[in-house]
Amino acid sequence: MHQKADIPQIDYWYYIENIIKEVLQTYGYREIRTPAFEHTELFVRGIGETTDIVNKEMFTFQDRKGRSLTLRPEGTAPVVRAFLEHNMSRENPLAKLFYLGNMFRCEKPQAGRYRQFNQFGLEAIGSQSPLIDAEIIQASLEIYKKIGLADLKLIINSVGCRKCRPKYLKALKDYFRDRKELLCSDCRERYDKNPLRILDCKKKQCQKEVKNSPTIFDYLCEDCKNHFRKLREYLDSLEITYQVNPLLVRGLDYYTKTAFEIISGELGSQNAIGGGGRYDYLVEELGGKYTPSVGFAAGIERIVSTMEKQAVRIPSWEGIKVFVATVSSEDNSSALKIVKQIRENGVSAEMDFLDKSIKAQMRLANKLNVSYVLIVGQEELKEQKVTIKNMSNGQQEKVAISKILPYIKTSQEE
């Protein structure tokens, strides 16, 4: 299974994860870690039976007792499950949680899309206020900004609620009824199952028909209209620029009211770097009481790939500071002790474990790009000393073993 977290990229991952944790800490979100798999039913009910994720993208298997389990394709449903299972609403009427972990979708991999990938996401469970929608958007944008990504676009929309969406769906169906034959085969199916999805079909023939279709904004109820208006007001006051796109429909059924997506021009075909929205009925759907909520999720691989395209600079591994070389194998235990002493004082140190000659050890030290090589030999040990060689200027001198650390540390500050 392809996993884009191997050694050459690990510095990116550390960097991103640290920023996520730091930023979300300041927003009051607590990390939650849920299992990599759940009962299949959770996703079917949560994400929706008509979605692509549930229909064709889940890694589903049976355990020994015949129960159907599924590797999580997304993070929100598991978080809500945990929220309910632990009765978090009793602790706090508004649960602010974030997660960071791998997700699985059974599809053909391609650029920016992997069967196992990583997302971070945040969920605010328990508030119906558009204020929290704005906070979630703000938090996610701040993370991108701290990471150093530029030129990201925020697109927002409202997809209505239980009250007004059915009216809109009916209007859509009325509109497309006579034009069904002009749509692609997928959209003809969507017409019956989930007409909203026709809106973001990328086929030219469908877009042509979508152009004059009824817009959701004519059908939103007062509550949804106000919510959207307030959200825009809050975003404006935060000086967040955005585009309203009434055709933005997300792939998960649970969204209500606010839906948003953040895209990066650099990514090509898979351009969504993150997305989210409000899911007012999900908690209820999963067996809790009505608990309006909003969340966001982003793909780490896509962040890394955008960082690479934008040449974002990150701190990298500092490497090893000191190499302790031995003249012969009889010096090994002394060297081992010296290495230990250096490491205990917080300085990174390495030695040879392959019985290399001193020449080979010097080469290794050079390859490791260390600042100092300490040479341990009988000649030095007789006087309780080691030879310290400064690898940048080649100079060396004998130093008492007890003075090694002060020597290294003071020279380091120069």
Added chain:
RNA sequence: GUGGGCGUAGCUCAGUCAGGUUAGAGCCCUGGAUUGUGGCUCCAGUGGUCAUGGGUUCAAAUCCCAUCGCUCACCCCA
């Protein structure tokens, strides 16, 4: 799920179209250039079931089929 491209050493690749001696290069790695010392240079060396399985042939990395994997696009999404 649909359709392209690819799979030869740790890495980047040549060799495949026109089958034919022990499958090559660069980088990396290891060792050496007098005996306790790096970088540059020079010399030498290690390393490959040519993705896997089957077929055609006197002969297959090379042709054919299947499988697996990777990759790109579509769908959709992160």
